[in-house]
Amino acid sequence: MKKTVTIIQMFLLVALFSPVAHGKLNTLDSSSYQLGVGDRIIVSVYGEEEMSLKEARLSDAGTISMPFIGEIKVSGMSVGRLQRYIEGKLRGDYLVEPNVTVRILEYRKFFVRGQVKEPGAFAFEPGLTLGKAVALAGGFTERAAKKTVTVVRENVQGEQRILTFKLSERLQPGDIINVQESFF
Structure with missing residues (x-):
């Protein structure tokens, strides 16, 4: 009996504190996602x-x-x-x-331009990271500045912000990824 309670307690703890239970695996949640042109x-x-x-x-x-x-x-x-x-x-x-x-x-498409092998527009999927987006675009070219990738993100008012991203960071629909050329 004691063992059953421990297993049930462990299951409840995992269920309560897992990222899936709180929606953290998919940060693009449809309740807060703002619809935009192209969706x-x-x-x-x-x-x-x-x-x-x-x-x-x-x-x-x-x-x-x-x-x-x-x-x-x-x-x-x-x-x-x-x-x-x-x-x-x-x-x-x-x-x-x-x-x-x-x-x-x-979702509206996202775009990859600059020093990637196949720049262009791509279908967005929730959970998409910068690294996955670059892979969809054929990967970095030999001249790519892999540590200074910027993302242009537009808000609902049409104002654009330029952000510096790591490969593990998540993208949003409509993002424009710029892979600069390395000087070395």
Whole structure:
């Protein structure tokens, strides 16, 4: 009996304190992720297929067009905020208690340029690190300055920040990776 309790206690400790339990393995969590131009989403209204949006890519203006609601500026909204917004628009005039689900089908691309073998645009996957992104771009060239890789990240207002990253750091959709040329 004593051994069973110890095993159960260990299991509970591992479950409570593991990175998976707290979502730390995937820092790109859809509840705080801000939608942006190029993201592809689906909007489902439970029991109301004609009010649902099968699939939409956010336009250059950061908008989608919803049945019964029209054009919505969603760039900068989290998935949860967009769900609540659509529920609010449908409540009353169209439905008593709408149940809306928004899912991200595809994140906007990220870009790798500079001293990599195959620069270009690549599909983003949650959990992507700088090292993995460079590998997708064919790896560093012989002239690459591997220790001074910068990432250009744009916020919702369109302001860009230039960050210096280590290969183990995680990227976000839309990031632009610059691999400089080494002088040595």
